[in-house]
Amino acid sequence: MKKPELDEKVERVALMRKQLVRVLDDDGQAVGEWVPDLSVDDKIAGLRDMMTVRTFDARMLRAHRQGKISFYMQALGEEAIACGQQRALRPGDMHFPTYRQQGLLIAAGYPIVQMMNQILSNEEDPLKGRQLPVLYSAKSHGFFSISGNLATQYPQAVGWAMASAMRGDTAIASAWIGEGASAENDFHAALVMASTYQAPVILNIVNNHWAISTPEDFARGASATFADRGYGFSIPAIRVDGNDYLATYAASQWAAERARANLGPTLLEWITLRRGAHSTSDDPSVYRPDHESEQFPLADPIDRLRQHLTALGAWDDDRHESLQREITAEIETALAEADSHGSVKSGAVPGPATMFDDVFAELPRHLREQRGQVGE
Amino acid sequence: MPSMTMVEAIRDAHMVAMEGDDRVVVFGEDVGFFGGVFRCTQGLQERFGDHRCFDAPINESAIVGAAIGMAAYGLRPCVEMQFADYMYPAYDQIVSEAARLRHRSAGDFTAPIVVRMPSGGGIFGGQTHSQSPEALFTHVAGLKTVVVSNPYDAKGLLIAAIEDDDPVIFLEPKRVYNGPFDGHHDRPVVPWSKHPLGDVPEGHYTVPLGEARVHRAGSDLTVLTYGTLVHVAQTAAEERGVDAEIIDLRTLVPLDVDAIVESVAKTGRCIVLHEATLTSGFGAELSATVQERCFYHLEAPITRVCGWDTPYPHALEWSYFPGPDRVGRAMEEVLAA
Numbered sequence: 032m033k034k035p036e037l038d039e040k041v042e043r044v045a046l047m048r049k050q051l052v053r054v055l056d057d058d059g060q061a062v063g064e065w066v067p068d069l070s071v072d073d074k075i076a077g078l079r080d081m082m083t084v085r086t087f088d089a090r091m092l093r094a095h096r097q098g099k100i101s102f103y104m105q106a107l108g109e110e111a112i113a114c115g116q117q118r119a120l121r122p123g124d125m126h127f128p129t130y131r132q133q134g135l136l137i138a139a140g141y142p143i144v145q146m147m148n149q150i151l152s153n154e155e156d157p158l159k160g161r162q163l164p165v166l167y168s169a170k171s172h173g174f175f176s177i178s179g180n181l182a183t184q185y186p187q188a189v190g191w192a193m194a195s196a197m198r199g200d201t202a203i204a205s206a207w208i209g210e211g212a213s214a215e216n217d218f219h220a221a222l223v224m225a226s227t228y229q230a231p232v233i234l235n236i237v238n239n240h241w242a243i244s245t246p247e248d249f250a251r252g253a254s255a256t257f258a259d260r261g262y263g264f265s266i267p268a269i270r271v272d273g274n275d276y277l278a279t280y281a282a283s284q285w286a287a288e289r290a291r292a293n294l295g296p297t298l299l300e301w302i303t304l305r306r307g308a309h310s311t312s313d314d315p316s317v318y319r320p321d322h323e324s325e326q327f328p329l330a331d332p333i334d335r336l337r338q339h340l341t342a343l344g345a346w347d348d349d350r351h352e353s354l355q356r357e358i359t360a361e362i363e364t365a366l367a368e369a370d371s372h373g374s375v376k377s378g379a380v381p382g383p384a385t386m387f388d389d390v391f392a393e394l395p396r397h398l399r400e401q402r403g404q405v406g407e
Numbered sequence: 408m409p410s411m412t413m414v415e416a417i418r419d420a421h422m423v424a425m426e427g428d429d430r431v432v433v434f435g436e437d438v439g440f441f442g443g444v445f446r447c448t449q450g451l452q453e454r455f456g457d458h459r460c461f462d463a464p465i466n467e468s469a470i471v472g473a474a475i476g477m478a479a480y481g482l483r484p485c486v487e488m489q490f491a492d493y494m495y496p497a498y499d500q501i502v503s504e505a506a507r508l509r510h511r512s513a514g515d516f517t518a519p520i521v522v523r524m525p526s527g528g529g530i531f532g533g534q535t536h537s538q539s540p541e542a543l544f545t546h547v548a549g550l551k552t553v554v555v556s557n558p559y560d561a562k563g564l565l566i567a568a569i570e571d572d573d574p575v576i577f578l579e580p581k582r583v584y585n586g587p588f589d590g591h592h593d594r595p596v597v598p599w600s601k602h603p604l605g606d607v608p609e610g611h612y613t614v615p616l617g618e619a620r621v622h623r624a625g626s627d628l629t630v631l632t633y634g635t636l637v638h639v640a641q642t643a644a645e646e647r648g649v650d651a652e653i654i655d656l657r658t659l660v661p662l663d664v665d666a667i668v669e670s671v672a673k674t675g676r677c678i679v680l681h682e683a684t685l686t687s688g689f690g691a692e693l694s695a696t697v698q699e700r701c702f703y704h705l706e707a708p709i710t711r712v713c714g715w716d717t718p719y720p721h722a723l724e725w726s727y728f729p730g731p732d733r734v735g736r737a738m739e740e741v742l743a744a
């Protein structure tokens with residue numbers, strides 16, 4: 032597929048909202064204008080990021096089954112999108128994620144043990160046990176505090192990007208949303224702001240085809256695609272194969288360069304599939320067709336990048352298995368460490384008095400009084 | 408009489424209301440095919456078809472806004488917010504529109520809708536699956552607000568709410584969906600099948616809006632409460648050997664002032680109990696009402712036991728939740744005063 036110039040007129044990229052940008056073909060060859068400039072080492076790093084996310088998720092699900100944690104949400108099958116985009120952006124940029132972008136943290140090198148401390152809500156939890164598991168916050172790694180309320184982050188990302196532009200900064204923002212939550216008012220509010228002020232922001236819609244039990248068409252309505260949403264706001268919008276690591280990198284880089292060149296917002300619809308349950312509280316067998324994953328036309332992102340590296344002669348089964356062993360060991364070590372700091376289930380959590388910290392910058396009188404009562 | 412969980416009772420109320428009146432329609436996020444994330448609408452789509460029970464896009468303001476429009480047409484929508492914590496996008500539609508439509512149009516248009524929402528904590532839901540926003544509704548002129556505590560009331564009140572000609576906010580404390588929670592999270596859950604209020608009659612009946620229920624009669628002091636804390640108050644009274652009269656208010660607006668006055672006039676002591684944050688909570692309204700109406704009967708200051716003025720913390724849930732210990736201590740203090 033054609034790769035447009037960064038400043039291509041919006042009318043001329045309009046059709047891309049109906050098409051699909053891909054780089055990897057079915058044989059694992061990188062083909063076409065969108066092939067990104069990535070070295071073999073970069074690609075191996077991408078593979079490692081995705082495998083780490085998957086291994087991390089599997090281990091956390093097991094921890095949930097073991098009764099160690101109260102809740103978890105995995106990104107099974109969608110790992111390429113966050114991992115690829117993180118590597119295409121720069122330190123200093125700010126992501127406004129949902130609960131399914133753990134790949135952003137992992138690809139940014141955020142300490143895995145810190146993620147686990149948050150999930151366990153233990154004494155070392157950087158968020159002091161306040162937030163539901165996986166609702167991380169990591170400003171140091173360009174990761175805005177995740178809200179439980181869907182879509183609120185979308186206009187906030189636009190505002191962050193506007194502020195960066197207002198200050199003559201080159202940092203850009205990236206907004207994330209699921210296709211289901213794109214039905215919210217805040218999504219549309221963000222598009223109007225981004226369009227009016229031509230904010231340097233990437234507007235990601237992760238179309239994993241499900242919003243808990245409702246299929247994507249409930250949010251999409253009569254439009255053909257979610258990328259169509261950009262058209263009415265004159266925001267260039269492209270649909271991308273979200274299971275193709277090279278495409279996720281290339282499209283993210285294109286959108287980021289447009290933002291950095293002050294060419295305004297770009298909307299990216301990522302096509303993927305939520306292969307697992309919505310969360311540990313969900314039972315998809317009630318609403319999902321059997322064998323949906325096997326029939327989904329876009330193959331697994333890890334398998335595809337692995338196949339590509341193998342086709343390049345840069346990878347083989349031994350290397351893959353040894354990388355997997357290394358990652359598994361890394362995750363087990365991190366979990367052992369996090370576990371030693373307690374958990375919400377063991378009761379080794381931050382002390383009750385800490386609940387009153389950070390409600391305000393300074394503790395007002397009424398909270399001082401309440402803090403005095405809580406320990407009684 | 409069949410025994411039901413609160414989820415089953417709510418489902419049954421929908422069935423009865425939809426059976427009896429074809430203007431009743433039910434929709435919300437994951438409400439149709441799946442039957443709701445708490446399964447409160449399970450089976451409705453199958454039974455009544457997808458014109459009467461259907462899934463909505465994730466847009467709470469559209470859900471309530473559309474419900475208002477349908478009501479203006481002549482239907483009786485009963486919609487679900489997946490969690491009370493997610494009603495905020497709908498708040499403008501609820502407050503500026505549903506609540507005032509009758510008044511601003513001098514009765515020309517009305518909004519007989521029900522907005523159901525699971526509320527309250529105790530399930531390790533963190534700050535966005537635990538809130539009790541009842542005071543944000545009771546403060547608004549034109550809204551009726553119900554908080555249920557058990558299956559029997561839930562069914563009767565939901566049918567009454569659907570039949571009511573005004574907008575009703577219907578809060579369902581999720582911690583008591585499956586059993587009367589005694590406040591001790593470390594003890595096994597008692598199912599509704601072991602509780603008399605789990606006995607739910609078949610077919611149509613209503614519990615009128617605006618009538619409180621004496622959950623436990625007593626003479627030492629009055630506890631004014633609703634939702635989950637009705638059961639917590641009972642535990643505290645039993646554990647401390649306090650002969651508390653526990654009033655389950657059930658409907659906050661309109662409030663059953665007579666029931667409150669009658670009880671406090673008898674006991675002379677009053678504790679106000681809710682899970683929502685203390686400051687500007689509904690407890691302040693209750694406390695003012697008791698002061699205005701029962702001042703000369705009071706033998707001790709009115710005491711509020713509520714959630715702290717912080718967001719609901721995930722790991723510290725049980726330090727936040729006003730459990731039997733805090734309630735019991737307050738009872739002893741009020742008796743000693």
Ligand SMILES: Cc1ncc(C[n+]2csc(CCOP(=O)(O)OP(=O)(O)O)c2C)c(N)n1
Nearest residue numbers: 131179180181209210211212241242243493
């Ligand atoms: C305002 C609001 N409404 C409802 C919810 C409940 N909820 C949480 S996730 C979810 C589904 C979101 O689906 P989608 O946006 O497609 O993201 P995905 O889970 O597929 O990544 C819903 C309805 C919420 N968190 N916030």
Ligand SMILES: [Mg+2]
Nearest residue numbers: 209210241242
């Ligand atoms: Mg989705």
